[in-house]
Amino acid sequence: MNFSLVSQYSGFLLRGAGLTIVMALGSIILGCLLGTVLGLMRVSSSKPLSLFSGAYLQIFRGTPMLLQIMFIFFAIPQIYNMMTGSFFNWKPEIAGIIALGMNSGAYIAEIIRAGIQGVDIGQTEASRALGLTQHQTMQLVILPQALRRVIPPLCNEFIVLLKDTSLISSIGAKELMYRSRSMGVTTYDFVSFLAGAAIVYFCLTFILTQASSWVERRLAVSD
Amino acid sequence: MIKVSNLHKYFGNNHVLKGIDLEVEKGTVVCIIGPSGSGKSTLLRCINLLETPSEGHVLIDGTDITDPKQNINALRTEVGMVFQRFNLFPHMTVLDNITLAPIKVRGMAEKDAQDLAKALLKRVGLADKADAYPKQLSGGQQQRVAIARALAMKPKYFLFDEPTSALDPELVGEVLDVMKSMALEGTTMVVVTHEMGFAREVADRVVFMDDGVILEDKPPEILFTRPENPRTKSFLDRVL
Numbered sequence: 001m002n003f004s005l006v007s008q009y010s011g012f013l014l015r016g017a018g019l020t021i022v023m024a025l026g027s028i029i030l031g032c033l034l035g036t037v038l039g040l041m042r043v044s045s046s047k048p049l050s051l052f053s054g055a056y057l058q059i060f061r062g063t064p065m066l067l068q069i070m071f072i073f074f075a076i077p078q079i080y081n082m083m084t085g086s087f088f089n090w091k092p093e094i095a096g097i098i099a100l101g102m103n104s105g106a107y108i109a110e111i112i113r114a115g116i117q118g119v120d121i122g123q124t125e126a127s128r129a130l131g132l133t134q135h136q137t138m139q140l141v142i143l144p145q146a147l148r149r150v151i152p153p154l155c156n157e158f159i160v161l162l163k164d165t166s167l168i169s170s171i172g173a174k175e176l177m178y179r180s181r182s183m184g185v186t187t188y189d190f191v192s193f194l195a196g197a198a199i200v201y202f203c204l205t206f207i208l209t210q211a212s213s214w215v216e217r218r219l220a221v222s223d
Numbered sequence: 224m225i226k227v228s229n230l231h232k233y234f235g236n237n238h239v240l241k242g243i244d245l246e247v248e249k250g251t252v253v254c255i256i257g258p259s260g261s262g263k264s265t266l267l268r269c270i271n272l273l274e275t276p277s278e279g280h281v282l283i284d285g286t287d288i289t290d291p292k293q294n295i296n297a298l299r300t301e302v303g304m305v306f307q308r309f310n311l312f313p314h315m316t317v318l319d320n321i322t323l324a325p326i327k328v329r330g331m332a333e334k335d336a337q338d339l340a341k342a343l344l345k346r347v348g349l350a351d352k353a354d355a356y357p358k359q360l361s362g363g364q365q366q367r368v369a370i371a372r373a374l375a376m377k378p379k380y381f382l383f384d385e386p387t388s389a390l391d392p393e394l395v396g397e398v399l400d401v402m403k404s405m406a407l408e409g410t411t412m413v414v415v416t417h418e419m420g421f422a423r424e425v426a427d428r429v430v431f432m433d434d435g436v437i438l439e440d441k442p443p444e445i446l447f448t449r450p451e452n453p454r455t456k457s458f459l460d461r462v463l
Contacts (some may be wrong), residue, residue, distance in 0.1 A: 120310070
């Protein structure tokens with residue numbers, strides 16, 4: 001065990017942490033976009049849209065994240081090759097962000113659905129009785145109230161996502177997990193490097209938690 | 224005029240309204256009384272299509288709102304509604320609650336809508352609460368804001384769905400006072416209520432409903448003193 005080695009290689013590790021943050025942000029953004037669209041589809045009165053969103057959720061919730069990452073990284077280029085005869089390859093970072101984003105999109109859709117359906121039906125009735133359209137009701141009355149309810153579960157999802165970026169190391173993205181493991185292998189000092197990585201992950205999720213409760217307090221002022 | 228004819232409503236196999244006929248002339252106040260579960264609220268909610276009638280027609284100034292081709296949003300602006308549980312928008316100030324629909328539905332300028340809202344708040348006795356949030360108000364104050372919100376759309380008709388049933392007893396009076404003043408100004412109102420005193424004093428007609436049908440429809444001085452139907456009698460004996 002030699003923690004001075006960790007500080008000696010801190011630049012190397014921190015570049016990994018940087019990539020971890022970038023990949024987490026990328027998949028959070030993709031997940032939120034997908035999740036919002038899928039969540040609205042889920043509560044829409046259109047049967048096909050709702051069914052599609054439900055099926056999407058089942059598929060992504062019913063298979064392992066690691067498998068999804070590998071499928072997108074290894075299998076999608078093969079399928080592309082079978083269909084078109086030409087070749088393409090993902091960067092592992094890009095494939096990883098897409099896999100994580102698509103996966104969390106399914107969970108975020110559920111969070112958004114629950115947030116919308118958790119708003120009292122009386123709010124919709126009052127809006128419609130005033131002559132607001134369905135769209136105006138959603139935009140002006142329901143979504144602003146749903147937003148407050150979804151922040152704690154969304155933050156939870158972001159924390160899961162941040163930690164799950166470590167899975168992308170399995171396809172060769174040189175993020176924090178990948179680098180600390182390879183330093184462990186190189187130096188035979190797994191304790192120091194894995195503990196170092198653990199501290200970085202912990203700090204990042206701690207910051208996320210604090211940010212979330214700050215936003216929650218801000219939004220709660222009028223409530 | 225609101226004209227309801229042969230209105231039926233089913234919830235699944237539950238036959239809640241069994242052929243309702245009701246007319247409400249402009250400028251009149253009609254109170255609907257009756258035991259819980261008699262279909263009073265459902266009838267009211269069919270008049271602005273918060274519930275879709277299973278059968279029958281609802282005509283508002285001659286327009287059949289049960290016709291699927293009708294623009295429901297436009298019709299709803301002519302029929303204001305006040306709910307038992309107020310249903311104010313908790314994320315908006317009192318002023319924004321009132322100005323939302325005039326601005327977004329009527330296309331009113333923001334300044335005009337705010338002036339209107341302030342005048343209405345003064346009318347319901349809450350001029351100093353414009354910037355408060357609903358949670359900061361008592362139930363009676365919230366309901367008065369809800370009335371101001373409905374008034375802001377200047378609808379031709381008002382539906383009140385048990386507007387005082389969720390209030391503490393000492394707060395009922397302040398809401399009834401606002402409703403009385405509206406009645407005195409000739410507002411057309413259909414009020415589902417358990418406040419027999421209000422019905423007796425303010426209503427032009429009182430409708431007694433039980434088990435999905437209208438059993439009596441009479442001026443209050445007659446219905447309250449000489450009820451004909453035995454079910455009306457026993458109901459009045461219990462509540463008066």
